[in-house]
Amino acid sequence: MKQERHRVVVLVRPGLLPMELGIVHRLFGQAVSASGxxxxxxVTCTPRPGVVPTDTDFTINVDMGPEALENADTVVVPAAQEDYEPQERGRIHTEVARALARVPRGARVASICTGSFVLAAAGLLTGRRATTHWKSCAEFRELYPEIEVDADVLYTDDRGVLTSAGVASGVDLCLHMIRTDHGAEVANAVARGTVVPPHREGGQAQYIERPVTPPGQCPTGPAREYALRNLEQPLKLADLADRASMSVRTFNRRFRQEDGLTPMQWIVQQRVDRARQLLERTDLPVDRIAADAGFGTGTALRTHFHAALGVSPRAYRRTFRGEAGGGPVA
Structure with a gap:
């Protein structure tokens, strides 16, 4: 008896990011059984069939309407240009809401990048863990306090509703779903065929740029300036408070008000950032980087680095700089 194939339906909207549609078709399309x-x-559908504009200089033609969702086993919602427009966030267009209402109970639903805003607006993420692109996480939390937002991961899977962080994280998400459905062997074969790792180390924390408050713009500025100039040295809380002409208690309180962190937590963050820069821009050994960043030992650096970014210093360097013999890592 011929086994029915799992039906994946991609719901696209005007302003589609074409790469995200291609990811779903390419990865699921490569998954085959032992017999081939x-x-x-x-399949691809849209609330209103016909020509669908993308965020590029070409359009795509989609013949299927929302009725295609009625017999879906998995529904994937990619991002669209409207997700990046503040006036559009937090709302869902009537046609999209009606389309999602056709999804059968029990079907798996997933989003790529800021497609998570659509799932959230439709109420599909309420009470669940989710992620989105790191640049949008703060706004996502503000709009949907009932959703547990994890800004550090590449994707989430909470009881059949899945989200992914960015465009390329759609690859990680699709491989995860294939692995869940058919096991590691099938998923690994798809990964090899796509020339991507079956599982990436760490989460999106390693890609997040953390802007530093300009020291001169806050009361604790003199202490911050001193700390940034002397990260490789032992830094004591009392000395930093003196630099800001405050008592230790007042300094702690003001620092938390400005940054949401204790002074020592902020210093660790700056040291991790210093280590990131050195790993990306130099060939210095880890122990030397640990000393220059103020961690003292390679062991301490590895501990703090992994806690902050979810990867080891070596894995980070391999991702962002490439190592001898392998060439730059894409």
């Missing part, structure tokens, strides 16, 4: 039979059927 396709394991998935992948």
């Amino acid at each position: 039979a396709p394991l998935y059927e992948v």
